[in-house]
Amino acid sequence: MRLIMTMRFTYMLFKMKLSRNMAFRFSFFGVFFVDGTMFLVQLLMFNYIYAHVETIGGWSREQMLFFIGTFSLINALNMMLCFFGVISIPEKIRSGKLDLYITKPVNTLFYLSFENIDIGSLPLVLASGCILGYSISGMVIQFTAFKILGYIVLVLTMLVLHYDIMVIIRTITFFVIRATGLERLEGELITLCMKIPGILFKGGFKILFYLLLPYGIMATIPTQFFFEAMSLSGFVYAIAITFIFTCFTLWFFRLGIKNYKSASS
Amino acid sequence: MFKKYSEVLKLYFKVQMMYRFDIIVNIAFGISKIVLAYVLWGAIFEQRDTVAGFTFDGMMTYYIISSFILQLDQSTATAEQIASEIREGQFSKYIIKPINSFMYFTSKTAGVSVFMLIFNIIATLVWLLVFKVNIQLTESIYVIFAGVGMCLLGLLFMMQLNFFIGILAFKFIDTWLFIMIKDNLVQFLTGAFIPLAILPTSILNVLRFSPFYYTSYLPSMLFVGQNLNEIGAGVIVLLAWNTIFWIINKLTYSQLKFQYEGVGV
Numbered sequence: 001m002r003l004i005m006t007m008r009f010t011y012m013l014f015k016m017k018l019s020r021n022m023a024f025r026f027s028f029f030g031v032f033f034v035d036g037t038m039f040l041v042q043l044l045m046f047n048y049i050y051a052h053v054e055t056i057g058g059w060s061r062e063q064m065l066f067f068i069g070t071f072s073l074i075n076a077l078n079m080m081l082c083f084f085g086v087i088s089i090p091e092k093i094r095s096g097k098l099d100l101y102i103t104k105p106v107n108t109l110f111y112l113s114f115e116n117i118d119i120g121s122l123p124l125v126l127a128s129g130c131i132l133g134y135s136i137s138g139m140v141i142q143f144t145a146f147k148i149l150g151y152i153v154l155v156l157t158m159l160v161l162h163y164d165i166m167v168i169i170r171t172i173t174f175f176v177i178r179a180t181g182l183e184r185l186e187g188e189l190i191t192l193c194m195k196i197p198g199i200l201f202k203g204g205f206k207i208l209f210y211l212l213l214p215y216g217i218m219a220t221i222p223t224q225f226f227f228e229a230m231s232l233s234g235f236v237y238a239i240a241i242t243f244i245f246t247c248f249t250l251w252f253f254r255l256g257i258k259n260y261k262s263a264s265s
Numbered sequence: 266m267f268k269k270y271s272e273v274l275k276l277y278f279k280v281q282m283m284y285r286f287d288i289i290v291n292i293a294f295g296i297s298k299i300v301l302a303y304v305l306w307g308a309i310f311e312q313r314d315t316v317a318g319f320t321f322d323g324m325m326t327y328y329i330i331s332s333f334i335l336q337l338d339q340s341t342a343t344a345e346q347i348a349s350e351i352r353e354g355q356f357s358k359y360i361i362k363p364i365n366s367f368m369y370f371t372s373k374t375a376g377v378s379v380f381m382l383i384f385n386i387i388a389t390l391v392w393l394l395v396f397k398v399n400i401q402l403t404e405s406i407y408v409i410f411a412g413v414g415m416c417l418l419g420l421l422f423m424m425q426l427n428f429f430i431g432i433l434a435f436k437f438i439d440t441w442l443f444i445m446i447k448d449n450l451v452q453f454l455t456g457a458f459i460p461l462a463i464l465p466t467s468i469l470n471v472l473r474f475s476p477f478y479y480t481s482y483l484p485s486m487l488f489v490g491q492n493l494n495e496i497g498a499g500v501i502v503l504l505a506w507n508t509i510f511w512i513i514n515k516l517t518y519s520q521l522k523f524q525y526e527g528v529g530v
Contacts, residue, residue: 030439037450041458045458048464051465053313053316056308056309181290184290184294195301200305201304205300
């Protein structure tokens with residue numbers, strides 16, 4: 001019953017957002033163009049580097065393309081589903097608009113996260129699929145149902161992890177006036193990890209990007225799984241760290257709500 | 266005539282003093298490009314001593330210098346300011362005052378850039394120490410002057426380009442799309458991601474006719490004592506593009522300003 005209500009609620013949010021988006025048709029595919037050029041530039045960058053070297057950290061050109069395609073896919077799904085909802089959280093806390101959300105008979109975090117579903121990002125999901133398809137076409141690889149299913153599970157898990165980190169950073173606004181520096185830091189780090197596969201990190205960078213802010217595993221672990229370059233422990237690690245981050249996110253957000261002072265009332 | 270603009274420059278230089286923490290944070294984030302280079306090229310140089318004529322130290326020197334030059338370009342923020350003021354009706358103050366709006370915004374951006382220059386020098390010295398780079402700089406005063414001159418012409422060009430994108434807000438509601446796509450492409454074309462020497466010769470030959478080749482890539486190469494034979498061509502191309510964009514901006518501004526509605530005036 002509750003699931004049906006949530007699904008109906010999500011559908012209503014989607015319909016409302018779509019009608020709002022249609023009013024600004026020029027910006028409708030904005031995310032596709034902006035992120036599309038970003039990943040295109042990244043593809044070009046690695047294409048030209050691989051003209052000079054055979055492998056980077058043991059990865060071939062096709063594996064690197066697959067890594068870029070996977071990050072692009074996680075990013076596109078995030079943009080489509082919850083990005084615009086989550087990034088608006090700090091402003092709602094500061095301005096007191098959060099009152100409208102916490103008084104509704106629906107989970108506050110769910111409402112905030114999914115009220116801005118962006119269908120304009122859908123072409124980016126398709127473009128990511130094309131990058132993945134192109135990278136696979138250049139390799140002799142055996143497909144199994146286990147491999148494909150495992151890859152899909154890992155991509156969805158990493159999508160949740162990405163969402164968790166985004167929410168944690170925005171939840172800090174409940175306790176401080178402004179956390180824009182942290183938001184910028186997040187942008188810089190995620191852009192960095194989009195360009196560098198996690199396998200290249202060593203020492204302190206590995207601890208930072210595999211444990212504390214695990215952007216480094218987001219596209220790396222699904223890619224390693226797909227190319228059978230990862231043991232079962234890697235799979236378990238990805239699931240475990242996402243579980244820990246999700247539990248922390250839910251607890252931290254609840255703590256934030258308790259600490260909310262409502263600027264407007 | 267230029268006194269009023271030099272006052273604007275001085276004023277914005279002083280204004281930055283109030284936001285010095287923001288400036289330091291901004292400069293600190295410049296490290297992400299250097300970390301990218303350190304991790305990525307570190308892995309590549311484990312297998313070889315040179316790539317496209319660069320040693321590892323040469324490559325790191327290139328990234329640190331190009332990052333230094335690119336940080337001086339603050340014109341994207343000016344484009345965002347122009348677009349926002351046009352949208353909100355605050356641009357009227359530039360129309361009714363006896364000032365040239367392009368000169369005003371250029372002086373403002375120059376004031377910010379001069380302030381950035383001071384902190385950038387400190388940051389560059391810190392990066393050199395942190396990453397233990399054996400810096401390889403030219404000793405020729407002539408080449409250093411040529412590099413500095415080219416940087417100034419490059420910064421003027423970027424200002425003209427961003428002014429053009431900013432005033433497009435007279436016609437379009439959402440110019441953020443243009444700004445972000447421009448940023449993605451410019452980062453690649455200026456050699457912020459990879460040194461342009463890595464690109465195939467045919468593409469390099471085309472890029473030599475574009476201004477982006479000369480805004481940070483060529484000055485960086487000049488400072489490390491390479492590509493000295495391209496100084497003359499660089500100055501001519503940048504002067505030509507600056508002239509072209511000066512005409513484009515003059516025509517666009519005089520045409521589009523009549524579409525300004527002055528919301529709220």
